[in-house]
Amino acid sequence: MAAPSVISPGAVDGVDGMHGAAARPRARSARGGRPGRTARLLRLPFYLLAVTMIIPFYWMVITVFKPFQEITRQPPSFVPANPRLTSFYDPAWTPAQPDPAHTSGLLQRFPQVSLGFWRFMINSLVITTSITVLALLVCSLAGYVIAKHRIPGRRVIFIVIIASMMVPWQTTLIPNYVIMRNLGWLSTYQGYIVPAIAKAFVVFFLVQYLHSIPNELIHAARVDGAGEWRIWWRIVLPLLRPALAAMSIFIVLAEWNNFLWPLIIVQSDGMANIPVALARMNSYYVGAQSQGAIMAGALLASLPTIVFFLIFQRHFTRGIVLSGLKG
Amino acid sequence: MATVSMGRMRRTRSWLRRNAVSYVMLLPFAGLFAGFLIWPLANSLYLSFTDFDGVSPPKLTGLENFRRLFAEDDRFRHALSNTGTYVAATVVLGTLLSLGLALAFRGSSWSHRVMRTIFFLPSVTSTIAIMLIWKWIFDPNDFGLANTVIRWFGHSTAIEWLATPGLSVPILVLMAVWGGMGYGMVIFVAGLNSIPEEYYEAARIDGASTWQQFRRITLPLLRPVTTYVVVTSLIAAFQIFEAVYIVFRTNANTIGGVLDSGLMIVPYLYDIGFTHFQLGYASAIAWVLFVIIFVISLVNLRIGRAFKEL
Incomplete structure (x- = not known):
């Protein structure tokens, strides 16, 4: 399955940025000179793609810091309106009296397991x-x-x-x-x-x-x-x-x-x-x-x-x- | 006579003394390797010819399991064709995007490194965590992220993303390509940066355009790397499990989504083996997977060798 010999060890340095000089000329236009406008233009969709890479992580993080009523708000907020840590632990929640205004945080789940x-x-x-x-x-x-x-x-x-x-x-x-x-x-x-x-x-x-x-x-x-x-x-x-x-x-x-x-x-x-x-x-x-x-x-x-x-x-x-x- | 056997004994003893420690050092690995890989492999081949249910002793049924798999089992056929579509789409899209990313962000500048880090992030993140995020993004309610986004583009009714059979495989492909691009990119970057710069300089002197340089230098020299990326992503794609198990789970005992629209080989193996406890039949599925992946690996070896001979 693995074929490490395919890539020469010298290639590694490129990843780490030591062969940077080797990379730069490629980014220029064929005629040389200034970094090509085409190259930059071709790169644009990839920057947009990078935004889509971040969004799921961002969505996870902001969901964590929303109180649970805000999680189900429509339309959703993209910056938590009042950040809370209730996703981890909601002090107002008690297992005895279910209260629709509160839900248990992560650390309150798994009550059957010691330390949760x-x-x-x-x-x-x-x-x-x-x-x-x-x-x-x-x-x-x-x-x-x-x-x-x-x-x-x-x-x-x-x-x-x-x-x-x-x-x-x-x-x-x-x-x-x-x-x-x-x-x-x-x-x-x-x-x-x-x-x-x-x-x-x-x-x-x-x-x-x-x-x-x-x-x-x-x-x-x-x-x-x-x-x-x-x-x-x-x-x-x-x-x-x-x-x-x-x-x-x-x-x-x-x-x-x-x-x-x-x-x-x-x-x-x-x-x-x-x-x-x-x-x-x-x-x-x-x-x-x-x-x-x-x-x-x-x-x-x-x-x-x-x-x-x-x-x-x-x-x-x-x-x-x-x-x-x-x- | 006596001296001969004495000599042989001495030779045997010194051979033992010389090699015993080596074998003892090898033993922990060899024992575990044989016990948890070689033997289970042989055992699962045996079980695939039986009706083992995990409780009563297995009874040989010959090729019955395989006959049933290919002749009768509609769910398996479904799982196979889903997997085929998914693998083809994921590998083609994933490889193209990885190469594109590598060409775009192969440098050593600060911005390129940040971009590579961003694209590589899913590769180091818990798959289960990522799948939970996707499930939440594709929440069927109005406040789900995917539904919010389509509302911005004028689609006002919420879509039940995960309960729409036609969307299951595309969603799985999307998640896999999103998560896998960065990994292929890193390998392509290493491959690109190992191509000597002199080739490009010579080509430029001869008046070759950027496209010609890419077509005539980069692609041919990158071929072993491309093969490698394609083969590893093929193998990984055939083994998809977590995405199906997490994202298409609606209650405790279903797998594969509505109408099995997201059912794949390994989730089906899990379902048959560990929900229905038909361990013999599940072993037959396991061996179908084995053959598929072994063949891909062999083709890879063959191609690799052919390249070395060139």
Whole structure:
């Protein structure tokens, strides 16, 4: 599925803006000289398109800050007339006396779950962190062996790993569900974590990366009497740091947003991750008066990854170009 | 004789000592990989030939599931044709727009970088969150955003966007293209910026127009990147699930929207497997998906190799 060799590593710098000089002449008209008016004109629809990119996010944010009567106002307001945080928590709402003027905020939903919505944030955090750490450890071990140890069968193993990247994972959904049920792992953290550790793509990527690391470093350590585990921990892992950073971004993103697998294995309310909890709100609360709370949940779900992206933006684009993978 | 076997033993032992640690290091990955990928894959192929319902032991029924899928199951045929339309539209529109965006915003200036960030934003946002936003935008009431917008353009009656069968696939395409453009753009930008500037300079000296440069230099040199973008978006599009599950959900037990107008392969697999618990039959659907995606990947490999030989 992935073909990182398609794009030369030099291309990455272009994304990060280091080859900017290469880009500028293209924007000029064929005759050279001033930046072409045609080029600017051709770009105009794309600026309009950028506005449509922002609108859904904007609509989410303003819905969150409207009190719920304003959410159903016609025509809708595009700047909240009196911004409130009632989508998160409405102090005037009580479960005992339903009051048509109030609706429960996001943090007041899921009364059957201790900590309410925060519980799902914690679940997502625990699951994402565990999978990322374990996957990087396990896959870097395998990658090191495949790339640097001349053991019989390593070619076959590597080919199987590459071939498995062409498999849509949904094909394994049903047997894995049966395995989880037989192990008693439905609605558990291990049900989320254990099947997600062995990531073929990560091994493939790390092996490719390790090929660029000279064997001499490892040989020298071996001559000095270091054991293989020590070499892995002290030499290979530090050398792999950029590759591990790129991979961890993808794993974090994929696991934070993972939906279909959690949807299937989570049967108790308290073990849902954020996407599953949001999907449950979506099916329990039909009707516009809950949209404030639902949008608040969407905001809490997307804010961490967006902030993460804005901070590590360079690593994101570099990782994508190197690996050609969406989380 | 004794020395020979002693030698062999010694050789075996030293081979073991040399390689044991490697295999032990490989073991955690190999075990998990075999347990949660290879074995389930084989198992799902087996289950696709059975009537497994999740409770009683599976009974072999031969090709019955596949016969039923292709000969009798109207919902599946519907899901297939919906997916086909959706995939074709999404991939064509998405690739063209990605390329356009990459050509427009490939530079390193501040404004280009901001634009790339904006278009890439959906790729890092929770799909479920995005789908909830879309569902709210397409709210059937007057105050829904989509209905407000069409009112500005003089259409005064509210449309039930998500309950109009003819709109289901177009809405899914719109959401997918909106969410996927930025990703393709990033890859195209990298591809464009890896084309040596000297080619364009030479072409300009020869008097080539911008269009000729694009047609004769950019497009041919970009071809492997284009293939890559097309193949990854094909694969991603065939696996659509969240959009259907969230946006077209009206109550707890429906999937696929009015008259199954938004039903796709994976949502149907989910419905059969985890709402109706026909796990054998669902496995057959899973293997149809497997074959489709495997073939696309193989074609990709073939094309990639052909390019390398050129």
